[in-house]
Amino acid sequence: MQEYTEKIFLELINNNKAIIYKVSKMYMDDAEDRRDLFQEIVMQLWKAYPGFKGNSKFTTWMYRVALNTALLFLKKETRKVDKTPLNENIDLADVNYSYDKEEKLAYLYKAVQELNSIEKALIFLFLENQSHKEIAQNLGITEVNARVKLSRTKEKLQFIIKKNGYEF
Amino acid sequence: MNFDQLKNDWNKPETEETEILQSMLHIKEAHTPIDKIRKQMKCEFFVQLASLLFIALTPRIFGFPPEIKPVFMAFYAVTCGFCAYYFFKFYVFYKHSYDLSLDTRKNLLWFYYEMKLNIELYKALTYILAFIVLSFAAVYLLMVRGTIFQHILDKVSMIYIILNCFITILIVGLITELWAKFYYGKYVKELKKIIDKLDDE
Structure with missing residues (x-):
């Protein structure tokens, strides 16, 4: 059994x-x-x-x-x-099908390290196609709060990625 | 920044994913703060048990006079009673499994309050044991005549003795607080920080 x-x-x-x-x-x-x-x-x-x-x-x-x-x-x-700088840390040697996609995700993962643990959860659930309602249910917060937090986190992420010299 | 495009890329299969094997299901050591505290508690339980056994031998080791032995037995019984009560409480905590499938907020709050509760229990036991030891020492000094301490006590005032007892309890309290903070406090603080971030509007 x-x-x-x-x-x-x-x-x-x-x-x-x-x-x-x-x-x-x-x-x-x-x-x-x-x-x-x-x-x-x-x-x-x-x-x-x-x-x-x-x-x-x-x-x-x-x-x-x-x-x-x-x-x-x-x-x-x-x-x-x-503490390796961003561009030195991204190892793309094993990428065999989509350089662009891997590069984007590598920058994303690196940028996400600068978010706090709750912001990481928000971005993760958002990228997993979860609605605001589902995000709120998973985190145990109100839908409004989830919406506000996600919006702020997306802005912060954009800023970090831009600061790191990348844009997509 | 195009988040829709990012979502598409995100949801394409990854190249690095490895197969999850049966052996991965049976790793014994978990790494949540509760598991860490439980591990620590398990070690402390054995130390406390060994201390209780050692205390039982103190009348023989230090050659307590016969008149103090019944008093010692009474104090020892009270100590064992308190320890048994708290060990049971710790055991319940130790065995109380957590449910990580709750929503994040409920889950974090459960860990936070469970840890707080047990740290307080741990402190309470330390205070009680310190009080018992101090009381026994006082009774010993009052009952057994002719010791060096007795001579010293005869020369100092009652206020001085009471003040000393008070300061001793304060020092024990301070050490306990620092001990709890050093070993467990950082996890509680970290959890509180995450909960605050979650609640922050």
Whole structure:
């Protein structure tokens, strides 16, 4: 039974692993921290899985657990802080199909590191095509508040990206 | 900046995504502040347990006179009673699982208040134990005649003794506050900051 549940669960999260991957990349700049957060999210999803009753979509449930884990995650304190300038840090060597897209996203991820944890959650949910209402429900705030915060965060993000010498 | 175009790029599949394997489901150590506090609490539980066992041996080690032994037993029983009560409370906290599928605000508030509550419990236990130790020391000095402390006490005024007890409790309180702040305070502070950002209109 346990093995069967694990198999179903693995299938579900492998189909939606982009969510975990993107959350990890948004919240952790360092590759090792990112890997740790990725594992932590997978583990927390598995721990929370018995509580998933199917009242909401699996992805909605995943957004919540992944974001909450990222917000609470304590990275290892001994690691060095990455202070490499933006353009030197973006490794595009393994990009084999869309330079433009990868470059854009690389700049986006780098800029997002300057946002606070709530702003990161807002931008993440927005990019995942969530409506203001859904963002508000996921974060536990009012719809008006979500709208205002998102608007401010988008402005801030634009400013950071521009400041970093990029525009799209 | 075209956010619609950005959304399109964002939602295209990533190249770096790796397969999630079964082994990743069974990592034992979680990294939330609550898990960190629980780990710390587990260590402290064993230290406190060892301390209780050590205290049980103090009459033998320090050669307490026979008249003080029943008093010691009474104080020791009270100490064990308080420890058992608080250990049970800590155990409940330790076993209380969290639900990360709540909305972010509820989730953060749950962690925040759960941590605050347990830090307060932890402090309360320390104050109680400090008070018991101080009371026993006072009874010991009043009952056992002929010790060096007795001679010193005979020479100083009652106000001085009361003042000393008061200052000792204050120092214990200060150390406890600093200890709690050093070990747990930073997590609570960090959570409070995130909650404030979320509530900020």
